[in-house]
Amino acid sequence: MAGGLLAGCAQEPAEPAPTPTTPAPAPTTPAPEPAPTEAAWERFVDPRTPGSFEIPPGWSVVESEESEPEHELLKFDLLDSAGTKQLTYARKVMGLGGGCAGMSHTVTELETTPFEIPGYVANTGDYAPEISPSFTFTVLEDAGRPGLYGTLAVRDGLPATECFFYNMVRTEDALVSFADTLKVTAYDAPRQFATMDEARNYMATEEDATLKRVLLSLRLDG
Numbered sequence: 668m669a670g671g672l673l674a675g676c677a678q679e680p681a682e683p684a685p686t687p688t689t690p691a692p693a694p695t696t697p698a699p700e701p702a703p704t705e706a707a708w709e710r711f712v713d714p715r716t717p718g719s720f721e722i723p724p725g726w727s728v729v730e731s732e733e734s735e736p737e738h739e740l741l742k743f744d745l746l747d748s749a750g751t752k753q754l755t756y757a758r759k760v761m762g763l764g765g766g767c768a769g770m771s772h773t774v775t776e777l778e779t780t781p782f783e784i785p786g787y788v789a790n791t792g793d794y795a796p797e798i799s800p801s802f803t804f805t806v807l808e809d810a811g812r813p814g815l816y817g818t819l820a821v822r823d824g825l826p827a828t829e830c831f832f833y834n835m836v837r838t839e840d841a842l843v844s845f846a847d848t849l850k851v852t853a854y855d856a857p858r859q860f861a862t863m864d865e866a867r868n869y870m871a872t873e874e875d876a877t878l879k880r881v882l883l884s885l886r887l888d889g
Contacts, residue, residue, distance in 0.1 A: 708880075712889055716741045716758045717786060718843060721884035723877055724748075731755070739841075745881065753847065754819075754881060760835055760842040760849065767830035771810070772853055774826045777817075777866060778804040786888025787838060789823070794837040796823035802882050803834075804875070806866045809853035815866055816856035819875075820846030821882050831855075838887065845885050847878075 706724035713719075715736065722728060725748030734742045742757040781799040789796050800823045807816045820834030834846035848855045860866040869875055 708884075710884070711743070713741065713743070715739075717840075717887050717889040718756060718758055718845075719886045719889050720745075720756060720845065720881060722881060726753075731757075753878060755844065755846065755849070756885075757844045757849065758841050760833075760844050763833060763842075765831070770830055770852070772828060773808040774828055775806045775808075775863070776803060776826070777806055777870060778802065780883075782883055784821070784836070785886045787836065788840075790837040790839050794842065796837050797825045798823055800836050802879055804870065805851070805856075806860070806863065807851070807853050807856055812853045815860040815863060816853045817858035817860060817866055817869070818846065818848055818851050818856040819858070819878050819882065820844075820848075820851075821885055822846070826851070843887065845882060 708721045708723050710719055710721050711728045722745060727746045728743050729746060731742035731744050734740060738759070738761070740757070740759045740761060742755060744752045745754040745756070747753050779798075780802040782802060784800050787800055800821060803818075803820050803822050805818050805820070805826055807818075809816070818834060821836060822834050823836045824832065826832050831850055831852045833844070834849055834851055835842050835844040847857050858869070860869065
C-alpha cells in the first residue's frame, strides 16, 4: 500500500527547457546611389590677351576670322554645346562710328548689375566710362520693326536712344567687348521677343542664367 502511495506521489518529468532562438537580422536598406558629380566649368585664357572668362561644360571657344593679331585685335567666339555662337570676347576694338540719321528706338534696361572686374582700370580720356562695369540685359523697341530685341553684355556706358551704341568697357589699355553683339540696334540685337513680358520671362530661363554667369566671370588681370 505504501508503494502505491509512493507511486501516486511521484513527480512528473520536468518540461524540456525551451531552446533559445537567434533573432532574425533586420532587413538592410540599400545605400542611396551617389548623386552625379556636376561637371566643372573651365576658364579660357590666351597668352596674347589679359582677358579670361569661364565657360560651361560642352562649350568651346574659337578664334574669330576677324581677329587681327598684328594689330593686337583679338576676337573669340563662344559656342554652346550645339555649336551656336552665344557670345563674343574682343579686345582692342576698333573701327567704331557711323551715321545714325533717322534712327530712333526705345530702350528698356531690364537688368543692370554692377560688378567688379579684376584688372579693370577705367579710361580717363575721350572714352571715359559713364557707369560702373555692369552686366546688362537691354531690350530695344524700334517703330520700324515688329517685336522687341534684346542683348546681354558687360558694359560701362549708357545706351543711346537716337543712335546705335556699343556693348563694351573702356579700359586704359583698350576697348573690350564681351557680349552677344558689339553694335546694338534692333537689327543687330540677337534675341527677339514678342512682348515685354516674354522678355522678362526670359530672365528666369536656364539660358539667361548661364550667359549671365559667363559674362560675370570676366577678368582682365591675366
